[in-house]
Amino acid sequence: MSDASAPVAIVGGGAVGTSTLFHLAEQHDVAGVLFEKGQLGSGSTSKAAGGVRNTYTTPLNVEIGNRAIDYFQTFEERVGEPLDFRQNGYMYLYHTDEWAARWRDLAVDLREQGVTAEIRSAADAAETFPGLDAAAIQGALYGPDCGHVDPHSLTQGFASAAVDRGATIHTKTAVTDVVVEDGAVVAVETEAGRYAVGAVLDAAGPWAARVGAMVGVGLPLSFFLRRIMVTSPMEGASGPLVIDPEWECYVEAERNGSLLVCDTAQDVHDVADPDTATEGSVGYDYYLRTTEKVERLLPGLADLDVVNGWGGVQSHTPDGHAILGPTDVEGFHVACGFSGHGVQQSPVVGAAMADLLATGSTDRFDVDQLALDRFERTDRIDPEGMA
Ligand SMILES: Cc1cc2nc3c(=O)[nH]c(=O)nc-3n(C[C@H](O)[C@H](O)[C@H](O)COP(=O)(O)OP(=O)(O)OC[C@H]3O[C@@H](n4cnc5c(N)ncnc54)[C@H](O)[C@@H]3O)c2cc1C
Structure with a gap:
């Protein structure tokens, strides 16, 4: 060579x-x-x-997001290869008047840029993602065009x-x-x-x-470690990726009902070496603290087993x-x-x-x-x- x-x-x-x-x-x-x-x-x-x-x-x-969604929708004809892409939406939960106002303003901005962005009541949000406790939230911003790519x-x-x-x-x-x-x-x-x-x-x-x-x-560039845990399937779990910026976590239902759960408050910041950052990074302590937090939103989480978990490094700019x-x-x-x-x-x-x-x-x-x-x-x- x-x-x-x-x-x-x-x-x-x-x-x-x-x-x-x-x-x-x-x-x-x-x-x-x-x-x-x-x-x-x-x-x-x-x-x-x-x-x-x-x-x-x-x-x-x-x-870039709008163009990427369009690209993923037409991936097979552009690239000639199959792609696992679904538009199950994103839903941002809020708990306070301050965040409600923030999401309402953002929804207006997004609509002006051609994005479908709707404010949903707590009851509607709970219908959109079965298992979500309506009493735990005030409402949500829903973006139906968003989704998931493999x-x-x-x-x-x-x-x-x-x-x-x-x-x-x-x-x-x-x-x-x-x-x-x-x-x-x-x-x-x-x-x-x-x-x-x-x-x-x-x-x-x-x-x-x-x-x-x-x-x-x-x-x-700076690096941090983000961790995800995966649960056994929860009956009826489906819908958008649910993000709670105030409580710092997100949940996504896989096709089989398993929940992919991330506690962003437990990110490890200032990782120095990406080669060793993920070693042994997802343990019992992470599972326990994540479950304790997220079951306030999804009470059914308490009945599920944790079946998998991993950590990965994200690269950040100022x-x-x-x-x-x-x-x-x-x-x-x-x-x-x-x-x-x-x-x-x-x-x-x-x-x-x-x-x-x-x-x-x-x-x-x-x-x-x-x-x-x-x-x-x-x-x-x-x-x-x-x-
Ligand atoms: C837990 C977690 C959740 C995330 N969730 C999302 C999400 O929902 N949506 C989203 O869009 N993004 C998400 N991200 C971010 C996303 O993973 C990254 O932004 C993206 O993968 C970056 O892709 P990349 O090709 O730039 O880098 P990488 O995928 O890291 O690829 C870089 C490659 O370079 C190789 N390499 C390094 N040095 C050399 C060398 N000297 N010679 C040869 N090869 C080398 C490495 O082995 C590596 O495979 C998430 C990240 C994490 C950690």
């Missing part, structure tokens, strides 16, 4: 890297090469709950379709260095040899800062938005810092990154708002309030 070459190398085979690889081949006829140090999707992508939404506070995220079928779909169109994927192959000459990327060193390349995309998720450091590009685009090193691009929405943004972001890598510009959305240099500018995008 020492004489191998490719126009573009992608570091990282999560949802973002595989989507970019696919769009390079499909939209630009560029046969890129992707290196993944483990298995495809084995980073943050495999830990994601799979939530998909267009309910954000910043217009750019709403726009991160595995998404990543595998993009990867298979990219390979069918001429791209190459090397799994179990870490990129160990990115070689720069005269200020421009010329090659990547990998565990399987050197590749001469014209451009590199750093799509390494929680490891993106380490890849950036290979070329002296600093990325303002303003809750991803970092996308070129850097000071010619040919070195980044797509990282997606916090809790990298899976759902991957189709739209991957298409834009492919444009940037192949042509140097994109008109899919205003990607400049998410450029790395925004942190030094005065015209910064507002922080995302629902990151």
Whole structure:
């Protein structure tokens, strides 16, 4: 492989890297090469709950959310691979007048941006998600267009379709260095040899800062550990993903009625090493505290068994938005810092990154708002309030 070459190398085979690889081949006829140090999707992508939404506070995220939902609806015809996507909605619960006002204002903003957003009474919310205790809440904001995508079928779909169109994927192959000459990327060193390349995309998720450091590009990322537990099936459980920002938790009913439960108040902040962060992270203490809290909303939870659980690392930026685009090193691009929405943004972001890598510009959305240099500018995008 020492004489191998490719126009573009992608570091990282999560949802973002595989989507970019696919769009390079499909939209630009560029046969890129992707290196993944483990298995495809084995980073943050495999830990994601799979939530998909267009309910954000910043217009750019709403726009990306709307486009992503449209993409997921038409995935099979665009990509030629099956996708497990359902629009079961999102429902944000509230308990106080202050939050009621906040959600009412947001619903108005969202409707102005083409998003279906309805305020529901406590009784209606409890009908929308059977098992929810109406007495525990004041009401809810309901977004019926939101839903759930399976991160595995998404990543595998993009990867298979990219390979069918001429791209190459090397799994179990870490990129160990990115070689720069005269200020421009010329090659990547990998565990399987050197590749001469014209451009590199750093799509390494929680490891993106380490890849950036290979070329002296600093990325303002911080990491935290988020944990999820899965219960035995609850009879009749179905409906939207239910989020309670005041009580800091969310619940989603799987197709078989199992509940996927997350206590965001138990996130572990300031994780230093993404390699070791998840080890032994979901234990009895987490289950106990999560169950105690969430059964106030869903009393039936007390009768269920905990059957599974996992932790995963999320990458955060100071303003809750991803970092996308070129850097000071010619040919070195980044797509990282997606916090809790990298899976759902991957189709739209991957298409834009492919444009940037192949042509140097994109008109899919205003990607400049998410450029790395925004942190030094005065015209910064507002922080995302629902990151
Ligand atoms: C518990 C939890 C719940 C979440 N829920 C949601 C959700 O509901 N909806 C949503 O959209 N998002 C969710 N997210 C966030 C989402 O998982 C991430 O934003 C998304 O997976 C980022 O994708 P990625 O491709 O950028 O990174 P990753 O999936 O992390 O992929 C990066 C890949 O790079 C590889 N890599 C790293 N370094 C190298 C190297 N040197 N050489 C080669 N390969 C390398 C890694 O092995 C990894 O596979 C959640 C995250 C967690 C942890």
